[in-house]
Every structure is written in structure tokens, then in C-alpha cells.
Amino acid sequence: MTELDAIKPKLTVLLCAPRGFCAGVDRAIQIVELALEKYGPPVYVRHEIVHNKFVVEGLRAKGAVFVEELDEIPAGDRPVIFSAHGVPKSVPADATARQMFFLDATCPLVSKVHKEAMIHHKRGREIILIGHAGHPEVIGTMGQLPDGVVKLIETEDDARNFQPDTPDNLAWITQTTLSVDDTSSIVAILRERFPDIVAPHKDDICYATTNRQEAVKAVAERAEAMIVVGAPNSSNSQRLREVAERAGCPHSVLVQRAADIDWSCFPDISTLAVTAGASAPEVLVEEIIEAFAARYDVTVETVRTAEETIAFNLPRELRSTAAE
Structure with missing residues (x-):
């Protein structure tokens, strides 16, 4: 000493x-790295693959090009990757129309929320999304359905003041990255006001x-x-x-x-x-x-306080590269 x-x-x-x-972040980063390995640079990524400057800069140094919208990507056959936060349905539809080859790095737990929203809509329920306005995940989840179908609630006051069109036919879903305690308080208000509101089968907060x-x-x-x-x-x-x-x-x-x-x-x-x-x-x-x-x-x-052993499968196009 x-x-x-x-x-x-x-x-x-x-x-x-x-x-x-x-696991979702790890999978998303792997998708970019494996795409670079398999297809070579540049690989385009719509939005930050995950919200971390160090990670993004590291991938940029390897040949990833980050854009906010698809129209920033030059025509050609270069891969396009959607971020872990998920995207509205209009984005893959636009990519298909542009004949782009794309890989979806959406976290499977975010995709689960997307599927819940679509099931509720199919069953005629009015859908409440608890989340933060403007967050990419919220934009992606609301964008699974037509404009105005999913109603956003951010705070306890929003929950108290919300006036549904069909009070007896409601369902709630949430952004996956919220405060557990804050969300519980909002849900408690909704349940008190609307006792028949339908909850997720399993918590949406990941x-x-x-x-x-x-x-x-x-x-x-x-x-x-x-x-x-x-x-x-x-x-x-x-x-x-x-x-x-x-x-x-x-x-x-x-x-x-x-x-x-x-x-x-x-x-x-x-x-x-x-x-x-x-x-x-x-x-x-x-x-x-x-x-x-x-x-x-x-x-x-x-x-x-916990052990984590969860891992998610990679897209089929990249599994052979990962196995090498």
C-alpha cells in the first residue's frame, strides 16, 4: 500500500x-453485430438500436449507420434494422414498399405488448396504454393500430380524468420500462373507476x-x-x-x-x-x-436480489452466422 x-x-x-x-438489449446489439459480420458494412439502423451513446458509437465505428427515417437510406440492398424499442406497423410496410431487406430487433417483450393491443382491438375493447408520450416504444405500440384507437395515460391525474367511450369494455397495457410503483398506482385508480377493466395476462413491465x-x-x-x-x-x-x-x-x-x-x-x-x-x-x-x-x-x-437466465432467439437469417 x-x-x-x-x-x-x-x-x-x-x-x-x-x-x-x-436479454432484449443483448439480442438487439447482437443483431447489428452479426448483420455487419454477415453482410458487411454499411448496415442501416432506424433509430438508436438501444438508448446508450457508448453502444451506438461502438457500432457506428464498426459500420452501422443510424438514421431516424427510412427515406434517409439510399436505394440499394443494404440491410436495415429496426431498434429494440419497436416500430409502428407503417415502418415495415414502408420498408417492404421500398423493397428493403430488413431485420427486426424489437424486444420480444415489447412485441408481446403489440400482440396484446391487437387482440384487445379485435375483441372490440377500448385500449389504454400507460406510458410516456414520445418514447419510441410508446410510438411503436400505439402505431400497431389506427390513429386514436389506443389512448395514452401518463399520470395518476390522467387516470382520474380519463373519460372512455366504453367504460364497461376497457383494457390496459403498459410500456415495458416504467416504474413498477408508479404504474401500480395508476392501475389502482383505473380499477377503482372501471372494475371490469381487462389486465394483461402477465405484467407488461419487463x-x-x-x-x-x-x-x-x-x-x-x-x-x-x-x-x-x-x-x-x-x-x-x-x-x-x-x-x-x-x-x-x-x-x-x-x-x-x-x-x-x-x-x-x-x-x-x-x-x-x-x-x-x-x-x-x-x-x-x-x-x-x-x-x-x-x-x-x-x-x-x-x-x-434475483438471478436472470432469460435469452431470446435471434432472427432466422442470422442464426447460422451466430453459430459459426
Whole structure:
């Protein structure tokens, strides 16, 4: 131990587990990487494949080209990939009309919500979607059906004030990356107002979102501060930050990577919790811990609240490449 190490203040890092990549994110990134390997660059990706700048820049360096709309893609036979968040039905229809070869990286758990919406519509139910306006997943889910069919509710006040056309024939679905507690409160209001409202057969909030929030709750009261590694436009990462504060952590911040840490926010702490949103790679978590280790005598304690073994199948076109 050097003299410098001897004078460093001690810091216990409570490392949440599970954290970071979920199966849907891992699958989406694999789809881009395997498409690059099989077809060569460029491969076009509509919207960020996942909400993480580090991941996107890494794929861009390998030859992925990110666009917001299909009309930005030059004519030709280059593969086009739809992001993990899902897309409205009009997007694959447009791609087909343009004779594009496309691969769909939509998370299967998002696709499940799309199917639920279509089943409810087929059965004549009025559909409520609990989610955040403007989020790509919400745009994609609402876009599975004609305009105006799916009604968006964002808050408890929205739930209290919502006036359905058919109060006795309602169903609700949700964005997969919401706060479990916030969503429960909204659903409770809807159920009180509309006792016959139809719920999903299985929760729409995905296993990874739920597990990461539970891990944060397990450490929040023990930590003087919490760092959530993730992007500002990542819904599940923002929810982790909010969950930490509500669960008793005095100070919770969202950080993309170590260079973004505002050290003035972490004066004289002895316990720090660290987690990562579902689209944040583990290398960024390690980078954060190393940055603290340069200033503190760090002891890492992993706090695990669940085991995750879920994996999703790749598109058929890429399975042989993955097996090589």
C-alpha cells in the first residue's frame, strides 16, 4: 500500500445485481453485430438500436449507420434494422414498399405488448396504454393500430380524468420500462373507476425493469448516494434514479460514464450504491468504480436480489452466422 492509498477515505460500493444489459438489449446489439459480420458494412439502423451513446458509437465505428427515417437510406440492398424499442406497423410496410431487406430487433417483450393491443382491438375493447408520450416504444405500440384507437395515460391525474367511450369494455397495457410503483398506482385508480377493466395476462413491465428496480430498493436506505449508469433518454435508467430517491437514498444521479461525474455531488461519502440501466454495458460500470477507486479506498459489496437466465432467439437469417 502506498502512502497515497493510506490516506484515501474508505468507501463501500454497494453494487446492485441484476444491473445492465437485459436479454432484449443483448439480442438487439447482437443483431447489428452479426448483420455487419454477415453482410458487411454499411448496415442501416432506424433509430438508436438501444438508448446508450457508448453502444451506438461502438457500432457506428464498426459500420452501422443510424438514421431516424427510412427515406434517409439510399436505394440499394443494404440491410436495415429496426431498434429494440419497436416500430409502428407503417415502418415495415414502408420498408417492404421500398423493397428493403430488413431485420427486426424489437424486444420480444415489447412485441408481446403489440400482440396484446391487437387482440384487445379485435375483441372490440377500448385500449389504454400507460406510458410516456414520445418514447419510441410508446410510438411503436400505439402505431400497431389506427390513429386514436389506443389512448395514452401518463399520470395518476390522467387516470382520474380519463373519460372512455366504453367504460364497461376497457383494457390496459403498459410500456415495458416504467416504474413498477408508479404504474401500480395508476392501475389502482383505473380499477377503482372501471372494475371490469381487462389486465394483461402477465405484467407488461419487463422482468429486467422490475428486477433492477427491486435491486435498487434493496440498497437505497444503506447508501448515501446512488449512481445509475445510463443515458438521459433511457426510460428504464431514469426510473431507476427515481426509485432510488423514493426508496430512501438521499442523492441519486444518472451518469453516462466516468468523465461525466460531478465530484462536488459526492463529498465525504462512505457508502455509494451503483447500478446500470438495461442498455448500459458493464464496462461503463467498471469505469465508474475505477474513477471512485482513484479517490477512495474502495470495497465492493455485490447485493443480488434475483438471478436472470432469460435469452431470446435471434432472427432466422442470422442464426447460422451466430453459430459459426
